Amino acid sequence: xxxxxxxxxxxxxxxxxxxxxxxxxxxxxxxxxxxxxxxxxxxxxxxxxxxxxxxxxxxxxxxxxxxxxxxxxxxxxxxxxxxxxxxxxxxxxxxxxxxxxxxxxxxxxxxxxxxx
Amino acid sequence: xxxxxxxxxxxxxxxxxxxxxxxxxxxxxxxxxxxxxxxxxxxxxxxxxxxxxxxxxxxxxxxxxxxxxxxxxxxxxxxxxxxxxxxxxxxxxxxxxxxxxxxxxxxxxxx
Numbered sequence: 001x002x003x004x005x006x007x008x009x010x011x012x013x014x015x016x017x018x019x020x021x022x023x024x025x026x027x028x029x030x031x032x033x034x035x036x037x038x039x040x041x042x043x044x045x046x047x048x049x050x051x052x053x054x055x056x057x058x059x060x061x062x063x064x065x066x067x068x069x070x071x072x073x074x075x076x077x078x079x080x081x082x083x084x085x086x087x088x089x090x091x092x093x094x095x096x097x098x099x100x101x102x103x104x105x106x107x108x109x110x111x112x113x114x115x116x
Numbered sequence: 117x118x119x120x121x122x123x124x125x126x127x128x129x130x131x132x133x134x135x136x137x138x139x140x141x142x143x144x145x146x147x148x149x150x151x152x153x154x155x156x157x158x159x160x161x162x163x164x165x166x167x168x169x170x171x172x173x174x175x176x177x178x179x180x181x182x183x184x185x186x187x188x189x190x191x192x193x194x195x196x197x198x199x200x201x202x203x204x205x206x207x208x209x210x211x212x213x214x215x216x217x218x219x220x221x222x223x224x225x226x227x
Contacts, residue, residue: 033215042219043160043204056214090159104150105206105215107159 002027004093004108012114018079021111025072025093031055032074033105034066035090043090049074050096078113086115119143120207122218130226135192137221139205142186148208149181149188154220155201164190195225 005024013019025032033056034046045058049068066076072093078085089112092105121140129135137151148167152160164179166172166188172179178191188207192199205218 043217045214045217048214088159104162104165106162110159 004091004106006089006091006108006111008111009109010112010114012116013081014116015081015083017081018077019081019113020075020077021089021091021113023074023076023091023093023108025074025091026106029093029095029106030072031094031096031103032068032072033092033094034074034076035092036060037088037090037110038086046076081115083115086113088112118218119216120205120218122203122205122221124219125222126224127221128224128226129195131195131197133195133225135195135199135223135225137190137192137203137205137223138187139189139207139218140187141205141207141216143207143209143216144183144186146183146186146207146209149179150206150208150215151177151179151188151190152204152206153199153201154204160204192223195223197225197227199223200225 007022031050033048036044047066048056052068063079068074088110090110091108094103094105096103119142151164153163154160164177166179166181169181169183176193180189202220202222204220207216
């Protein structure tokens with residue numbers, strides 16, 4: 001099975017611009033979660049989509065948004081970029097159908113966003 | 117109190133030794149527990165999941181769960197320099213259906 005893919009891998013933007021990141025989950029997985037990772041802050045949860053619906057949301061401003069398509073592919077968008085948005089953005093997919101509470105999450109390689 | 121706590125380290129062990137990584141969590145309703153390994157500049161990689169009290173072994177890795185004491189640990193036997201990485205503990209609490217992450221423990225295995 002192919003793993004989680006994310007595009008683009010690297011991105012350089014300037015303040016005020018917007019950006020769209022894409023994630024394709026493992027085939028058959030219906031849940032996609034997005035995380036922001038910065039040094040010292042650990043993994044910060046952005047949101048989770050399951051069957052095209054946002055099922056959970058972290059504590060990020062409304063500039064961060066996402067969506068999921070019928071084929072489970074997901075996009076996240078960040079508008080009006082700030083310097084502090086520079087981070088590694090990670091997408092994780094899960095089947096989320098396990099009886100043991102929650103299936104494992106499998107991560108893509110991430111998108112490294114630099115805001116100048 | 118943070119929901120999932122790990123010692124940040126660095127934890128330094130000699131090659132061939134046992135590395136012991138610990139994680140405590142605050143939500144008694146937590147159901148699923150995961151250990152991930154993250155190399156510098158890479159994404160996290162799942163290495164162990166555990167759902168019930170006791171030990172679970174997979175190769176050189178053993179996860180231990182004690183729900184009464186609210187901790188989960190990861191033992192790495194015969195540590196190798198290639199095990200040098202940050203180890204992240206993640207806990208799923210069903211009430212809010214979120215995976216809660218620790219900040220990770222940095223492990224250095226010295227040849």
